[in-house]
Amino acid sequence: MDNHGLKLRVPVGVKDMLPGEAWRKRQLEQVFARIFYRWGYREVITPTFEFYHALAAGNNGEHEESLFKFLDRQGHILALRPDMTTPIARLVATRMKDCPAPLRLFYLANVFSYAEPQVGRQREFFQAGVEFIGSASGDADGEVVALAAEVLKAAGLKNFQIHLGQMAVFNGVMEEIGLAEQEQRRFKNTLANKDFVGMEELLAASGAGSAVQDRIMELLSLRGGKEVLDRAEELLANSPAKTGLDNLKEIFAVLENYGVDQYVVVDFSILRGFEYYTGLIFEGYAQHLGFPICGGGRYDKLLGQLGHPSPATGFAVGLERIMLALDRQGDTMPVPVADVLLVYPKEKRREAIQLAQKYRQEGLAVETELLESDVEKVRSYAGERGISRIVEL
């Protein structure tokens, strides 16, 4: 394509939002910000790009290929942020390290991923999320899951579920069957792809007895509420996994206290993309959408890697994905439209402007239009835009 052609196009994986979509996004952000403030969270903002080594801190080089990297003129490697958890951890470990704990922080931000674009997955996308730093308790984990449920409800989603897993349970199982790191990674991939045949093959190759294999396959297939926690108790053999399960039971109890347990599905098969998770992990799903609309969990080691050891938990929701879920449940996209179109000939300009200002003070949205040609053109404009009230001076 020649350079002139590029002038009119946007790169693969990024997009414009027209007024309807931008309006819905702004409404969601205002709702989220209000709820986050009410729950005691305060907003922070971090730079769109940072040093590559700062952004890679949370990921052990796992997702390096999905970072947008570039060089500054001093030769430093910079990158567009792939998430907000690592930048906020850096901020907390530096400029906020003397703030009294716990810290409840939230953000509304765009993040970037150099992955193949697909439905619900762009190279630039918007997130709302929180980080609750300084508490290791199940109460803190329960709070962030309950808050996730609260914002999904407030966004207008009618049908969603939050799946809870636990890294310690998963790691305990991996330990039990003695999979090496390389094989663990392959196992995770088959699990992430819900490839149960592949999982069975890897388990068989692991040398674990067939009873152990069966237990693990059952564990990873369980889905449900409290009863799943009880069944898991019987399926887990080693102590780290049991400790993880106890933690999940406590979090579940907190969620019952919040009255949001009806949204919760215990599901030991969920895995998250970022490597920093250490305890609870969770993902939210909406009806008719094949990918999570939110995700999060506990990351107790990330801040320590930055010289400020502290337990932490949090989540992010994907704004475009929520908007997609609202579409799929049949919510029509609102179109912001002026309440009044005020048409005036040049000699009545002062009167028109004063009337427009009066209407605006009353809370109406007003467009003014100098009558340059015939009034029919103005009426047709109002019709196409859906403005129902025309005032002609």
Added chain:
Amino acid sequence: MDNHGLKLRVPVGVKDMLPGEAWRKRQLEQVFARIFYRWGYREVITPTFEFYHALAAGNNGEHEESLFKFLDRQGHILALRPDMTTPIARLVATRMKDCPAPLRLFYLANVFSYAEPQVGRQREFFQAGVEFIGSASGDADGEVVALAAEVLKAAGLKNFQIHLGQMAVFNGVMEEIGLAEQEQRRFKNTLANKDFVGMEELLAASGAGSAVQDRIMELLSLRGGKEVLDRAEELLANSPAKTGLDNLKEIFAVLENYGVDQYVVVDFSILRGFEYYTGLIFEGYAQHLGFPICGGGRYDKLLGQLGHPSPATGFAVGLERIMLALDRQGDTMPVPVADVLLVYPKEKRREAIQLAQKYRQEGLAVETELLESDVEKVRSYAGERGISRIVEL
């Protein structure tokens, strides 16, 4: 610096915003968005990065060195957007080209400039702005200047001025003295730096008669209201400049109709950084701040370059600069703080959570705190955070 050191730092020219600053920014954005909607403007969002050739379209390669450029994996040159006017022109010339005119659009966005950072000038900064596309009238220019004044007032600025210039007046003067393009650029630089000695030297070297030189120096030194427009009439010799002056007079009349002429200073010395301006240009200044807090003007050729000829006018305000101006006028930074800290022992968790939810529904901001150690620690936390009400269960 080693890579570990980079983990804890942000690159030169970008920064974090802590909760107080982030809160003030969000307040400003909400005020601006509300006003923009009331004036009939609708929000659009464009990608953070685009093809370099799309972003350079508005600038004739002038500011190439201030773009953050990088390559995608197909070898396309991408860049972080340096402003929103060019991306919105692209959007209007493509996906919105069949929308009925005029189009009133607004944005709240971060933009990037690879310039040497200084006070009020970061490499990533936030703008709020509007584009009014499809009207060539002075009414449209007057509307955007009046809207700029309205948002500056609503932001809480007590003392600001909006300086109005006109590209046609400036270009007419350049034409009159017959400066070649290279010399025009040098002249613009001296003008931008308020280097009156340099300007006099360039005028003397131009071969213009001394009466002409005096007229031009006087014109470029004028500052004031209506009386300046009358005096300029006597100082301008050629027809393009006079047409520009007539346009400015009409815009001034519109601003009188809006009742904002007391904020306006006619000032033929102002120049804007972007090359796309063709008519009115303006810049807003706050007390005690040596750089503009907003700027804009008419750009009637940009959309034509993108295959969709249309007159257009607009402006952007700099959010960080407004926040700096608010600081300088002595406004204290608000610190968002929870209304209630609710402390509970584990056995009263359900009660605590239900009470917190009740308070939140009443509109209070509530933090809950599991009592893990002694209550003194919690009281000290509340004290440091400035939370005045502690409820102990």
